[in-house]
Amino acid sequence: MGRRTPSNRPTLARVAERAGVSVSTASLAFSGSGPITPETRDKVFAAATDLGYTGPNPLGRQLRRGRSGIIGVVIGDHPRRAFRDPVAVQVLDGLVDALGTEKLGVLLIPGVDGGEDAVxxxxxxxxxxxxxxVWGVLTKDPTLAALQRRDVPVVVGEGRAVEGAPLVALEDRAGAAEAVRHLVELGHTRIAEISLPFGRGERSGPVDADRISRADRTPTVHRMAGIRDVVEPVITWETPASLVEHGRDAATEILGTWVPASERPTAIVAHSDLLAAGAVIAARELGLRIPEDVSVAGFDGLDLPWLSPDVLTSVHQPLREKGTRLGQAAIGLLAGEEPTSVSLPVGLVPGTTTGPAPVG
Amino acid sequence: MGRRTPSNRPTLARVAERAGVSVSTASLAFSGSGPITPETRDKVFAAATDLGYTGPNPLGRQLRRGRSGIIGVVIGDHPRRAFRDPVAVQVLDGLVDALGTEKLGVLLIPGVDGGEDAVxxxxxxxxxxxxxxVWGVLTKDPTLAALQRRDVPVVVGEGRAVEGAPLVALEDRAGAAEAVRHLVELGHTRIAEISLPFGRGERSGPVDADRISRADRTPTVHRMAGIRDVVEPVITWETPASLVEHGRDAATEILGTWVPASERPTAIVAHSDLLAAGAVIAARELGLRIPEDVSVAGFDGLDLPWLSPDVLTSVHQPLREKGTRLGQAAIGLLAGEEPTSVSLPVGLVPGTTTGPAPVG
DNA sequence: CGGCGCGGTCAAATCGATTCGACATGCGCT
DNA sequence: AGCGCATGTCGAATCGATTTGACCGCGCCG
Incomplete structure (x- = not known):
């Protein structure tokens, strides 16, 4: 059991030689399915254990098969940021699970810092x-372009459909509309919006109509549209990422210094639960009661025990299922099936952070 | 640019043929380093773009090289649980970064639900x-055994050293001792401990000396030892995972019903920041002031904006650096260097959650 | 003017497996 | 007894690249 150098690692040929059979027969023995007598197979296995051979070299097998068994998962950012959002984690979980059933592995591909066309x-x-x-494609996406050049089949989560690629989407627009309708029914009229990033750049602050029209990122665009299906927000605040601190910063401005208290928004709808949680914390810090003084609605349906005692009103999404669907789509593509797209339903689940609009 | 079936995907041989050179020359052209005239190279590149050849097939190259360019990262649990802990995310981030410099990819390998020996x-x-x-090895670790059988070189983060494998550890024991010493210096004598899991099983509740002695998981064992280097906790509460809700549950018991108020612990030291954060939340819910009534110290040095206005007193660890060191160790192994181990320093950073012990 | 060396190109071996078609053996059936 | 077929084994081609050593022609130097 000493260390072996790569060069003396046993191969199928050596095993076959030792077992006194041909390489093809040895291969058949390991594949398990071919026609082979039990005795021959045992002979091969015995030789294998003698030599310390633990099964076919994946590299040889992959070349022959023309398949690597690896699914590249493009997370669009550095892990520390992509996975700081529990949303991404749950999707990844479903994805890994679904692919695991087919013995496919997940290769993690981070986004890059570099310029426009860097991949x-x-x-x-x-x-x-x-x-x-996982997080869709931009209108001019260098990553997508590179993959298409290489003829790597693609599965897209969120947003814009890509020719020949299955799309797994969520009913973002309807969900966002539902959340805002809930607020409107509670009597809110001055509703502020805290939004997800609009595109590649990292910006934060209030945005005007022009910038809104140029938003180029998919959950953002759909959620903005859904909100506007019901009501026009009194203000829209862009954030650089779906993180608690950005929601907190935005809400501190929106509820604090932005307008006189009499015109202060009575409700905030955020594009994500982490942003909404930040808004809740900001409201607490400003001495505002939730939901008596201000209501907050989120999007994602995360379980956030640390927000206790508040429970976010949120649009629940089947995040894990989104992951499994992405995985199944990838498996389907490998099986040569025609690409089919799905849009998963979402639904509002009221919590303790929304209530009737304050009178006056 | 129509779809291509795998069979008509261009190969180096076809490119060479079209360029009117030999395969070896074409290979040289793509490798970039070999001796070759600029004209020949351009001829090859022209033929390549004509055919839509985007570079050597990774599978062929890998077989020849005997290297896959892939580093398996065993996270020891399902992603949704492993990555719910920001600690794991930061380590992963450093790892991906370090490996990226060598164009190595990260293959995510989850833990399994199955029985004892399942991998x-x-x-x-x-x-x-x-x-x-990433999270060390158990005393009898089926994953490690399987990898050794396959002759896959291994890098270990945390805990027990493995023969021939570099170990990247943290000074857990000293850090834990430092945290408790801080509490003792503040006058605390009744100190409770909320601990990380002891082993494979999922248990929660107070533990006795016998179970403590049988703990088999590395950060847990070291942190317990460090705490006991300074003081014997009045109670140790085991949790099934490093999550806010488990810390909250544990602290609710410890500070609430466990003993009469006069004997209530005045300080809690938790094995992780998420557990500590849960303890802070539990204390708030019980109407206890922090740090006047109870002090809480954590371990990890996470940035937890949602705990605002409290800032955890915590033992800071260089988590990202742990990841980069793991990556460098892997790269070193591939380069044939002798495996070397490191132990990274940690340090207490006081926050607002610890203060003098209440008098009486 | 001849030989040496070097830059550039190429043929062939190699990495480790899978799989197709051929072949040998033995059995059953007529 | 002879034919055909099923069963099990094997040889050889193949997947797509890298790399070594041979080879060739040309320029430079003695």
Whole structure:
């Protein structure tokens, strides 16, 4: 059991030789399915254990098969930021699970810092049978372009459909509309919006109609549209990422210094639960009662025990299912099925953070 | 630009043929380093773009090289649980970064639900040049055993050293001792401990000396030892995972019903920041002031904006650096260097959650 | 003017497996 | 007894690249 150098690692050929059979027969023995007598198979296995051979070398098998068994998962940012959002984590979980049933592995591909057209080198060179673009594609997406050049089949989560690629979407627009309708029914008229990022750049602050019209990122665009299906927000605040601190900063401005108290928004709808949680914390810090003074609605349906005693009113999404669907879409593509797209339903679940609008 | 079936995907041989050169020359052209005239190279590149060839097939290259360019990262649990802890996310981030510099990719390998000896199929069959066991190894670890059988070099984070494998550890014991010493210096004598899991099983509740002695998981064991280097806790509460809700549950018991108020612990030291945050929330819910009535110290040094206005007193660890060191260790192994281990320093950073022990 | 060396190109071996078609054996059936 | 078929085994081709060593022609130097 000493250390072995790569060069003396046993191969199928050596096993076959030792077992006194041909390489093909040895291969058949390991594949398990071919026609082979039990004795021959045992002979091969015995030789294998003698030599310390633990099964076919994946590299050889992959080359022959023309498949790597690897699915590239493009998370669009550095892990520390992408996974700071529990939403991404749950989707990934479903994805890993679904792919695991087919013995497919997940190769993590981070986004890049670089300029406009920069893509991670893995996109260009890594072996993968399918790539999953979890957070959709931009209108001119260098990552998508590189994958298409390489003929790597693609599965898209969220947003814009790509020719020949299955799309797994959520009913963002309807869900956002539902959340705002809930607020309107409670009597709110001055509703502020805290939004997800609009595009590549990192910006934060209030936005005007012009910038809104140029938003280029998919959950953002759909959720903004859904909100506007019901009401026009009194203000829209862009954030650089779905993180508690950004929601807190935005709400501190919106509820604090932005307008005189008499014109203060009575409700905030945020594009994500983390942003909404930040808004709740900001309201607490400003001495505002929730929901008596201000209502807050989120989006995602996360379980946030640390927000206790408040429970967010939120639009629940089947996040894990989104992951499993993405995985199944990838598997389907490998099986040669025609790409089919789905849009998963979402639904409002009221919590303790929304209530009737204050009178006057 | 129509769809191509795998069979008519261009190969280096076809490019060479079209360019009127040999395969070896074409290969040289793409490798970039070989001796070749600019004209020949351009001829090859022109033929390549004609055919839509985007570079050597990774599978062929990998087989020849004997390297897959993939590092398996064993996270020891399902992603939704492993990555719910920001600690894991930061380590992963450093790891991905470090490996990215060498164009190595991260293959995510989850833990399994199954019985004692179950391992993820990827462990047995996936191609990987090195495996990183981020959260250490158990005393009898089926994952480690499977990897050793396959001759996959291993890098270990945390805990027990493995023969021939670099170990990247943190000075857990000293850090834990420092945290408790801080509490003792503040006058605390009744100190409770909320601990990380002891082993595979999911248990929660107070533990006795016998169970403590049988703990088999590395950060847990070291942190317990460090605490006991300074003081014996009045109670140790085991939790099934490093999550806010478990810390909250534990602290609710410890500070609430467990003993009469006069004997209530005046300080809690938790093995992680998420557990500590849960304890802070529990204290708030019980109407206890922090730090006047109860002090809470954590471990990890996370940034937890949602705990505002409190800032945890915590032992800061270089988590991202742990990740980069793990990555560098893997790279070193691939380069044939002798495995070397490191232990990274940690340090107490006082926040607002610890203060002098209440008098009486 | 001849030989040496070097830059550039190429043929062939190699990485480790899978799989197709051929082949040998033995059995059953007429 | 002879034919055909099923069963099990094997040889050889193949997947797509990298790399070594041979080879060739040309320029430079003695």
């Amino acid at each position: 991670d080198p893995l996109i260009e060179t890594a072996a993968m049978d399918v790539a999953v673009l | 993820d199929p990827l462990i047995e069959t996936a191609a990987m040049d090195v495996a990183v066991l």
